[in-house]
Amino acid sequence: MKALFFILVLFLVSVFPAYAADTSQVDETRQVRIAELYSDLESYDVTLYSNQPEEDLTLEVSLVRPDRGNEEVIATQTFPTGSFPANTRVMKVGFWNIRNAERGAYTLRARLLDQKKVLSESEYDFVYGSNSASRLQVDDLVPNSEGITVALSPNQASLFDIEYMLVDGHDVLYSTKTEKGSLTSVPEAFSVSWGTLLENNKEYTGRVKIQVYSPDRGFIASAENFTAVDDAEITDIYEDETGASATVLGRSQVPFEGNLVFSAYELQENSGNGSSVFVESVREKVPVLLTDDDETVEVAWTERLTAGVYRLEIELVGNNGDVIERRETIIESDLSAPNASEAVPGSGNESSGKNDENGIPGFSVAFGVAGLAVALALFKKLH
Structure with missing residues (x-):
């Protein structure tokens, strides 16, 4: 029994110091x-x-x-x-x-x-x-939903690094650095785009931290607040009597999830005030866009526009339903309207004896019947 107790004490003494030593080692390595x-x-x-x-x-x-x-x-x-x-x-x-x-x-x-x-x-x-002037001076700083631009002017020829930061509260959401920039005598603007997604209608801070290399490694910092918003623009449009299209370019790191609205109005020829009559409107969702992304959206009219002049209005609608951009152009159609004599069969207006491509109305049928009668008469005479 004593031997068993002695073995148990030795086991506890050997285990617990080792455990304490491990814990201390973890604290020391932090x-x-x-x-x-x-x-x-x-x-x-x-x-x-x-x-x-x-x-x-x-x-x-x-x-x-x-x-x-x-x-x-x-x-x-x-x-x-x-x-x-x-x-x-x-x-x-x-x-x-x-x-x-x-x-x-x-x-x-x-x-x-x-x-x-x-x-x-x-x-x-x-x-x-x-009183000691820096070799560089921040003239202006403009952050927005696309990125950030800083305008610098040199007091002396300088080499420098620029660190651009997107800040939310105390957190730096995105940062990038331009190294070994240079200015000699002329002011210049330096820009970068944000490499992260932004939240619509949220306020952020754009900050730059500039390190000048000489005479010592000094720093200059500047910051401005901005509100991120979705943004895009129409860069190209096409239109005819069958439909229309528009190319949209993204201009924000807030994902653009808006719509294009195409509306056609027929201009009245005899109206001196340029009045128009609404014809048709088509609304189409724009694929999600970010900065410098572009997509072309096409729509087709329910029916081809007949001969006349039409006003085409294209509206680019943002995430919140606001109209970001509106463009107008003209559609000229020379497509003739359907003839009354070409009405749908059964309307009472169609001709009873329509002509094929080579004949006179009713002639082909009469000629066929007469020929059949002559053939029958000859057959009887021979028999």
């Missing part, structure tokens, strides 16, 4: 940190990195200004980071609303928290209102 910081008095970004998937962490960001040996906390923002994958740099973006800012030195202070435990912290110092 590497989650704030990899990079940037801030000015308009916006900031914090780049996070972890060697394993993370979720339910909290980011605390403070804008601090030294004040006669003390620190003045001007603003603090705290928000969840959400989940992000392993071995991937994930950027979080925020925006300040600082009024009557004073010139001088500022510090961005960031802490990454798991519950109340500090996993990583970092600082970024910058100066607002410095």
Whole structure:
């Protein structure tokens, strides 16, 4: 019995320390940190990195200004980071609303928290209102549903990188970078299209972060809000007395799921005011379009348009039923109207003895009967 108890104690001693050592090793291998910081008095970004998937962490960001040996906390923002994958740099973006800012030195202070435990912290110092001019200047920034355009002018010949960001709240939904851009003396515009789908009637922020290579690796950032909307345009139309078609080009990363409405009106010849009479309208769904996608939609009239002049109206209708574009053109038809003598059989207007292609009405039938009678007479005479 004592031998059995001794064996049990040895088993427990050998197992539990090993289990504790494994747990400690897992904690030591977790590497989650704030990899990079940037801030000015308009916006900031914090780049996070972890060697394993993370979720339910909290980011605390403070804008601090030294004040006669003390620190003045001007603003603090705290928000969840959400989940992000392993071995991937994930950027979080925020925006300040600082009024009557004073010139001088500022510090961005960031802490990454798991519950109340500090996993990583970092600082970024910058100066607002410095007299030293940057080699580049942002003249204008226009984000929209297609993409983003930034106009830059050089104070000196410069090489630079531009990072374009589509931001929703604190999350960067899409980013892309143009490297080794250059300007010498003339302003220039730089553009990219969003590489992700947008939601109709939702507000986003377009942001650019420009890194200038010399004299030191400085940054310039600028941001503007916009509301994403579906958009498209008619680029080509065709029409005749049998039907019509229109080519539609997508101009938004909001999926376009609209319609084309083709309406024909006959113009009145004797009317001095150009009045017209409605003939027919056909509504056709446009295949789903994104930026630079195009599709041609064709429709056919129920009946061919008879001789006359018609006004063709084409309306491009958006996702919400709003008319995005309206085009008008003319259809000239020389197709004759059906003759009254060519009415449907049984109407009482058709001829009793219709002619074939080679004869006179009734002649072929009479000639056949006479020939048959002569043949019978000759047959009787011979017999």
